[in-house]
Structures are given as C-alpha cells and as structure tokens.
C-alpha cells in the first residue's frame with residue numbers, strides 16, 4: 342500500500358480561497374501544482390471468511406465479508422489484523438462493479454492499534470484500487486493519521502474455506 346502527502350490538494354484549496362476573498366483583485370497565476378509523491382508503506386494479506394449475506398438496498402447490493410486476520414509486512418509498519426472487521430462492499434447493479442467498503446483493525450508488532458477504513462472499485466484486471474484512511478492515537482504512528490493512502494488489492498482463494 343502506498344501513502345502520499347496532500348501538497349497538491351492544499352495548493353489548489355489555497356488558490357480558491359484567495360479568489361473568494363478578493364473578487365476585485367486580478368487573478369494571479371500560481372505555479373503548476375506538484376504531483377504528490379508515493380512512499381511505500383507495507384504489503385498485507387487479509388484473511389476473509391465467506392460472505393455472510395448479500396442484500397439489495399438503496400446503494401446497490403451490499404455484501405458483508407468478515408475479516409478474520411492477516412498480516413502486514415513493510416518498511417514503515419508491520420503487524421497483524423485483528424479478528425475484528427469486515428468489508429461491507431457494494432455492487433453497482435448498473436455496471437456489476439464491486440467496490441470495497443471496509444472497517445478493520447491492525448495491531449502493530451510493537452503494540453499500536455490502528456483502525457483502517459478502505460474503499461474503492463474493482464478494475465478491469467480484477468484488482469481493486471483502494472483509498473485508505475488510517476486512525477490511531479498511538480504517538481509512534483500518529484503520522485498515519487495524515488497519510489492519504491492508496492492501495493491495490495488482489496484476490497487469492499484458498500480451498501479450505
């Protein structure tokens with residue numbers, strides 16, 4: 342999974358604010374925004390159970406898939422997923438495209454609890470592209486709260502469950 346700073350977004354927001362505050366002032370061009378860089382955080386495996394149910398509601402087909410565990414290995418974070426979380430992803434009935442909508446928990450090897458939320462659609466190759474939000478109160482990982490995370494997710498099926 343990858344993280345990136347939000348420098349492009351903050352630059353664009355500042356320009357909008359300046360225009361709103363001074364409507365009579367001529368527009369001053371700003372330099373082209375700098376594309377955000379990517380920093381590799383970790384590779385993870387999530388162990389999921391079979392879906393508990395799928396039901397059609399106002400947001401399409403909602404499926405509940407328990408997250409039972411898994412591991413996280415990387416240069417910036419390592420640990421394992423707790424048996425506490427799920428993907429409540431939806432399938433768009435107009436396109437058949439499944440989008441993840443997860444909440445789950447990571448316990449780092451050095452004892453920090455991190456709450457993760459991810460969302461994002463299946464791509465043509467079957468992988469999912471995920472937006473990732475991290476939340477933790479642990480001072481050692483507090484920087485995670487300000488990461489704009491991205492990830493790619495592929496499926497791997499096990500015969501046992």
Ligand SMILES: *[C@@H]1O[C@H](CO)[C@@H](O)[C@H](O)[C@H]1NC(C)=O
Pocket residue numbers: 386411412414
């Ligand atoms: C993480 O889990 C996967 C799938 O079970 C396994 O293949 C891999 O060896 C594990 N990695 C570590 C560092 O334990």
